[in-house]
Amino acid sequence: MNSENSPRKRKSISYAKWGYLFIAPFFLAFLVFSLIPLCSTIYYSFFQYFRSGLKIIGPNFVGLKNYITLFQADLPKYLGNTLLIWVIGFIPQIFFSLLLAAWFTDLRLRLRAQGFFKTVIYMPNLIMASAFAMLFFALFSDNGPVNGSLISMGLIRQPFRFLASVAGTRGLVAFMNFLMWFGNTTILLMAAIMGVDPGLYEAAEIDGASSRQMFWKITLPLIRPILAYVLITSLIGGLQMFDVPQILTNGTGSPDRSVTTMIMYLNNHMYSKNYGMAGAVSTVLFILCSVLCFLVYVNMTRDNDSGEKRKRGARH
Amino acid sequence: MNRPKNEKTKLTAARAGCYLVLGILCFLCLFFFYMLLINASRNTFQIQQGFSFLPGKSFLTNLQNLLANGNIPVLSGIFNSFFVSALTAALATYFSALTAFGIYAYDFKLKKAAFAFILLIMMMPTQVSALGFVNEMDALGLKNSLIPLFLPSIASPIVFFFMKQYLDSSMPMEIIEAARIDGSNEFYTFNHIVLPVMKPALAVQAIFTFVSAWNNFFVPALLLDSADKKTLPILIAQLRSADFLKFDMGQVYMMITIAIIPVIAVYLFLSKYIVRGVALGSVKG
């Protein structure tokens, strides 16, 4: 593996210690603040270990019993809830983000007040998720302003009870995720698009390419690493979805546990100080996230990697 | 003569479409702030009666009640939140850039393993190891301290990943090699040549980490007990459940408003800087 282009390697060898030095703080902090707690979490997932009142039960080794219990319970359902809500929110999120990022960076459109728009669309992300959920709760309650205006417009007669309907509640959570994150994504994509060599656009413009062509043929392929990043982080964020549905449904995940996400389920076990089950949920979640994200990452970077190598090779 | 004119009208129409979509999105985004401000200016009774588009008269009353609320130390909350968030943003961006550069620029044996490892742990939700984390901090005597709230951000896999991506797309190795030829020490190269190139990425990630630290509730709620250490989200939760006998929604909305103002200020401050930084475009391919 290491034997390819040996001259370059020999040259870099003297710098290897710098590599270790530069990544040392990260790994040290990670070891202390994440790895040790993580290992204890995984370790305890094989134990019966919880608090009953002020008494501590366990730890008694039970093998895979926690995991069996987990899959007999509704774990797949909660995973399904989480992914479904994420997808409903992510589709408009990536659509509008790409659209806005393309508009903002389009040299022909030259939109005015860009600063204002960019500032505003990121703002929902500044509100604490819990505060945001609280506002939504007030807004979409039975006697809230949304129902009020729908009734006064004559669209409905009785207030629509958003939070008593499965579709309504899931839709609201997804909508909130969209609103909170599309500005963030837009900024990321814009940073990526603006990092693209302007010379390419100039050349394309001289060749008579339209904005649309430039977007599809130049921008999109070149910002692929950032798109991969957006997709991965959003997926991770989606799997970690917690505050919004938690506050919106008062921790119940109702109606009928249809908006109970993985982390809410985890939280239920942490709430009852059940280290064993919480550990098992965490471990499943961990394995799941890793697999999903690796798939996405490998898929999105495969041909880009080879392209980059070619580019670098050419430079040398 | 005809064609450019045609193109012009087309462009105007396209622009109008853009503004319309942007306008709707902005309305959606700003409405919540409007609602927040309106509710911060109304009293509990009015808030309970449902939403109104006109502000109430209780803005100052709510503010005074909140500041006079001895159990909710707002100013120290702002200070704690700011202290933690600023340090988190600084540590996360600097060390992530350092780590990313370490992996990007050097060849060493564990490089690939290290990169794969970070990618794997990137998917790890914080909640997953929270219980172990709290116990460990307790054992280290760091419970009820602000340190465990910002120090772990030295290892921020997601920020690292962004930095690495940014380096991949905008940091030519030639510059570094040139610096080496000039006899620059590697650490000096990183601080004085690489970091300036990464400014836009640093600024973007500084905002993101600042905001998420500012709004973080989960971990601080597990760690902090004493009133003088509490951060804003904890104070808000405390106010909400303060005492149903004196449940005061006006104060809650006022508190949220106060919690959001500094973050907006920081955001406005940094967002200008980003636009400028990106526009300067210190990277040329």
Added chain:
Amino acid sequence: MKRVKKLFSLMLALAMTAGVTACQPAAATSSAPAAPSSQAGEGSNASAAEGKVLNIWCWNDEFQTRFNAYYPDVREVAKDKSTTTLKNGTVVKWTINPNDNNNYQNKLDQALLAQGNAAADSKIDIFLVEADYALKYVDTDSTLDVKKDIGLTDSDLTDQYKYTQDIVTDKNGALKGVSWQATPGLFAYRRSIAKAVLGTDDPAKVQEQLSNWDKFDLVAAAAAGKGYKMLSGYDDSYRTFSNNVSAPWVTGTVVTVDPNIMKWVTQTKEYTQKNYNNKTVLWDDKWNADQGPSGKVFGFFYSTWGINFTLLGNSLKTPTKEGGKEEVGNGIYGDYAVCQGPQSYYWGGTWICAAKGTDNAATIQKVMKSLTCDKSIMKKITTDTQDYTNNKTAMEGLANSDYKSAFLGGQNHIKLFAEVAPKIDMSKTGPYDQGLNESMQKTFHDYFNGTIDLKTAKANFEKDVKEKYPELTEVKWPS
């Protein structure tokens, strides 16, 4: 670093401007409280060196307020309220953790478990518990015996309502806590609506028409006929059923759902289908609003604290903070009255417990004696705040006096409370009450809303229970 500094000064300036603008109208009062918090912290540390710290843990400032106002030895209250200095120099340190999502209990548990290794001055001395989870602590040795360890005597405690002692008495008969309040429940109704529906607003006559659930249902139907709702929410009548069960929730590791709880389910489903209630949930905005001037709800089940605080606050159109007065003419002040309702029940209540490992037993004894046993203090609390306090003699004295509540249209509600307080039976309470009552209410809301059927609701309840309490193995439903 420079940028950080610049940012910091910006923030500081912002915070200061906010402070200054806020203070202009009432400079003296509002600028004071927030600033000196750090000084107060240092102050308490300095006296901590003398080894005289009383740590009190609670979830809100109710007890703190009572303590600062009525404990005779209070010398000084810190401006940020985080500490109270007593006359002998002892510093009371308040640790307030909100109750939400079991937060208070979790933190308390953690601290109590670490109590053995904690330094003397950081050990918990006093902590407060609520009725719904009192037994969780009473049945452990984390709580001290109020008589043997703390030194209260039977004669000190003789005037307290017996039920307030029963609930905090452990299996071996040791009393583990004391309370300053008694919380019998009543049914508070709107006089104007009672007149419209029943033709009378006289508490005795209204009580006659509501004296059992069948009659209550009839009145509900009549109210619905006139466009009123009998109750506001799903949970409104819950306590009247859950307090009159035949056995505690849990025996061994088996949860038994009492038939009386299922009566609540049946009744609430029927009320929802027939539009007798307003589909609200306890403590939500709409529920609170239903108690105010715009409400069209016949009445609410409320115990002592709820009537004079929550209901009164909700009834005003212009709140007192806005300069509104608590008087007839402001909203529906004066339009409520209370009666006993179909079944006797209680709701809420806070107990003071002494923590094992305390080094302040003498102070704790004095605190408990002054704030829960002293007749004159208890009477003063009731006359000042209208809270119903835990002293039979004092309360009966008020009940037989010409005491009148203007809020309740001149009714002496203390008299009604004094009648029902001795009837309270807390023998069916258990350590799981808070969790199981919450699960019951939450999971069945979906059923009332019509989203799921009864079978699913039951299954969801079982899931909820097993997540909350891993040690519970089975849920039995009444056939």
